Amino acid sequence: MSTQLHAVEIASGRVSDADAVDRVMQAAFEPRYGEAWTRAQCVGILTMPGVWLTLARIEGELVGFALVRAIIDEAELLLIAVDPACRRRGVAGALMRSMLAECRGRGVRRVHLEVRANNPAVALYAAHGFTKAGERRDYYRAKSGESFDAHTYARDV
Template sequence: MEASFDPMYGEAWNRRQISEALCMPSTHAIVVDAAGDEISSEPMLPDPRLPAGFVLTRHAADEEELLLIAVKPEWRGLGLGHMLFSHLFDHAKARGTTRIYLEMRRGNPAIHLYQKVGFEPIGQRPNYYRFTNGSRVDAITFGRSI
């Protein structure tokens, strides 16, 4: 988390927020190593492999919302983002999800990945995000059926 998000955008969650989210049965985390293989997201289960990326989602009925996705800077551009989505689609389908939504700040280059894996823009919220320097930027909402 700390390595992957630029503090300027205020997007990273702190340890407490993550712990609380992971305690909720509706929230799901997938963590991958540098080969794109899933490793445990449960801190109490020791796993010698180092995390290289993760995705966090929350489901309600047959819909799922992507809360966060990140790959450590040194592992970017190697397909891990793509692999995280591939794991996510498998897990989400298995729990009955039929549609996934996500929201991003306008200008985030992550849009390339979202479009590659089939998300389409469906709306926007003007000036929704506020950066740590006070400037504001729109949120764009994307959806994808699975």
């Protein structure tokens, strides 16, 4: 059995990509936690200054994205998602490298993010130089009413 790896193509996204982004987001985020944004939330923030969307495609199909907001010399990774069928293929790493390069190009000196404490994505962030900066107790609420801590991470660019 052989595994063929396909190149991850990175490109800038636009508001017109909102439907495809929403499909990836709904597949990527576990509904139990209620973390997925709505299509309207994504479209709304994309029209704001300093916000950009990066898309990841494999063989032309959207398989992941990152949504980032920069203000002066700081940025926040708002969302990053990869279709579960395409995980462990370098998509998230490619998105992280692209996001950090874009931040450097925009003069960003520090990047922040927030994540649910038990989210496996913490390993991705650590692999890209992010370190824990803080904690927000009981920040996230699941649809069941269960609460989860949020951890904030940051790294210099």
